[in-house]
Amino acid sequence: MITIASIAALKAALKQAKDKGQSIGFVPTMGALHEGHLELMRRAKKENGLLVVSIFVNPIQFNNKEDLDKYPRVPEADSKLLESVNCDILFAPEVEEMYPEPDTSDYDFGALGGVMEGAFRPGHFNGVAIVVRKLFEITEPDKAYFGEKDFQQLAIIQQLVKMLNLPVQIVPCAIVREADGLAMSSRNMRLTVEERRVAPKIFQILTKAVSLKNVLSPAEMRHWVWEQLSAEKAFRLDYVEISDDRLLQPVEHWNDAPGAVIFIALFLGQVRLIDNMRIF
Ligand code: AMP
Secondary structure, three states, X not given: OEEEOOHHHHHHHHHHHHHOOOOEEEXXXXXXXOHXXXXXXXXXXXXXXXXXXXXXXXXXXXXXXXXXXXXXXXXXXXXXXXXXXXXXXXXXXXXXXXXXXXXXXXXXXXXXXXXXXXXXXXXXXXXXXXXXXXXXXXXXXXXXXXXXXXXXXXXXXXXXXXHOOOOOEEEEEOOOEOOOOOEOOHHHHHXXXXXXXXXXXXXXXXXXXXXXXXXXXXXXXHHHHHHHHHOOOOEEEEEEEEEEOOOOOEOOOHHXXXXXXXXXXXXXXXXXXXXEEEOO
């Protein structure tokens, strides 16, 4: 694996690979890698000639300075994990390299951008869109891999690619969970032992809720999940939503949407966790 920090050097390395006819599989991350990231990378490696991973903690997608400051950074451990999945190129730029000037682009994702994470983290998806567009333009990947853990982010990226006619195929990848059901996340390492013990209740409650889909209406299911999560004192809820799987708008009747997903966001201590589970 070669590690590259400059855009010019990355472009030169990629040109060589492209001249040889190798396809490029790209996995953008913010580091503190775990098995969820590695699954995306294994798939990207299998489906392409060259695996390119970026690690960049993108300051402009954080709407909370403390979250940015405390975001885990473990470059040595990350490099070892990247070697284990035979990553070819790690692109790890500094902030100044990605933003020599502030990027003032202002994207409008319409209804999709206004709900859930869009509502609770103002500016977050604009920051994501700016960095992902830059990374796509620098890397020019054939395929880029994104996790359904960040379901709304994935939908935003798919919309961005369509809006701008970007020549890249977006590949959605299933959520990877710990043995006890907790969705893997770089932020999990900030949980205390006691918080970590409580965290799998999210998965348990979502699983039970989905099993009740034939007896509860969407509103009843949403209410049930809200009550169950609220009963756990350690959780401070941001939202529980049951939404269609395209524009992520609230579902009133199960028949209204071909696909429905339940979404939650909550604080456990200082750590904000999100999760989702498909209902239909
Ligand atoms: P992040 O480093 O958190 O920005 O995540 C980088 C990519 O990995 C995003 O596409 C995430 O959706 C994906 N990802 C993170 N956690 C998981 C997980 N538990 N399962 C599947 N994909 C994940």
